[in-house]
Amino acid sequence: MTAKVIDGKAFAAGLREQIKLQTAAMIAQGITPGLAVVLVGEDPASQVYVRSKEKQTRETGMNSFAHRLSAEAPQAELLALIEQLNNDPAVNGILVQLPLPAHMDEAAVINAIRPEKDVDGFHILNVGRLATGQKAMVPCTPLGCLMLLRDLLGDLSGKSAVVIGRSNIVGKPMAQLLLRDSATVTIAHSRTRNLPELCRQADIVVAAVGRPNFVQGDWIKPGAAVVDVGINRTDDGLVGDVDFAAASQIAGAITPVPGGVGPMTIACLLASTLTATARANGLPDPEGLTP
Template identity: 50%
Template sequence: MPAQVLDGRPVANRILEEVAAGSAELAAIRGRPPALVAVGVGDDPATRSYFRSIGRLAEKAAIRFEARYLPADASTDGLIEEIRRLNVDPAVDGILVQMPLPAHLDAARVAETLDPKKDVDGITPDNAGRLFLGRPQLVPSTPVGGLEVLRAYGIPIEGRRAVVVGRSNILGKPLALMLLNENATVTVCHTRTRNLAEVTREAEILCVGAGRPGLITADMVRPRAVVLDFGTNWTERGLVGDVDFEAVKEVAGAITPVPGGIGPVTTAVLLRNTLEAARRH
């Protein structure tokens, strides 16, 4: 029997309805809606697509959204100057700096510059440290989006073997911590993991966010496993994930599609984080 397809759109819509109600309530109190500014560097099509998606969903969530783009040759100092302006702008509640940044930019310095109270994607050392210590405030929206999908479909996490493929600061590492906090037994894999397929076949919950289209094939998946595909790769075929969806759905018990899986939930969670930041602002 083919896997259950975990459609993220109804999950996202539920979150957006809750955010819209909270945004309207806050706007009535202080005279303006929550405001989010997203900053991208260069002309990456994935970034522009993501920002357009945020804009569409922000309207549903009653949140003011603005996208700003710096040129591809922007310097670290130039990006930091832009962030500092947003940090002190009283009309801005949340700031998203799209990661990963181009290789010539110092992502660590950028993250350290961002005001933790406006850091709606949880990239600052302050928010990352809080997550590590089990005292989270603003947390990365992508891994939370994956967990929201599991909860919405009643898929248990506690006591299960979870494997995370990818170790980025915005997905793999925080996702592993969140799964640990849900009492899963977690293994983190990466590009230097030996015999990757042997490890992934042990997973009851397989989470993939390595940025390599089609990385996970059917022979790498445990029968009836839950597969969360966090990949967003632009190819000649359009947007695809890190999992060979058509093949893996014949093996897995449940799987998220790309597009339409974790993506819309991630955006909804980002907007929920913006509302939370606005309430504290």
């Protein structure tokens, strides 16, 4: 058996086209969505990522606002900028690129963003709302994973899912989103006992543990859906958290690295910006872009 390779790049391209159409409809009503991205420091990977966000934001017809601070900027300067963006009606979404320099308190910065403009979904109020089943801004990578799984499997109700990873960015919100879709969810991690056995019972495996080729092929239940969130730089290039070559011989479907989950993240950031804009203006949530 050879797994279907889930083409996240193609799915993200289609998603961006949907966003572009819905953005045009919003602009026709006199409302232009705006996304502000803040980069502190000069990390090369972050710079590339931020430029890509800005480019894709403009391509969908949204306004893109870029703000760059030096790595030595005091936290007070960043907080003042966030407050300015919070109060700017042209800005519907605010994203502060992580990681931040060591002298800054990441939680304090995230929680300074107004929750309704927190398109990363990291604000403590959005985390709580997601956990309690309320309407929330949702982290972009888990939202992208959910969209891919729904497209692949349709109804997730009753499916057995194992999420490997317990981060606030991917693992925990991914589990909450799967629970919302009535999947039966186990949160596991690198120290979980009998992890291979747990995975072998799962219809869905989401790997977000940050270890190259950590999930072995013989951990996968035949026909299962495998979503690999990992991006690990090795001597052999970029690899995921799943041994793709081995797992693809057993799984029913699997995301590649690169080209799987990665392209979905920015597309879902744009989806969240559109959602935030709709909510700020009393409009219904955009169709097909929310959990």
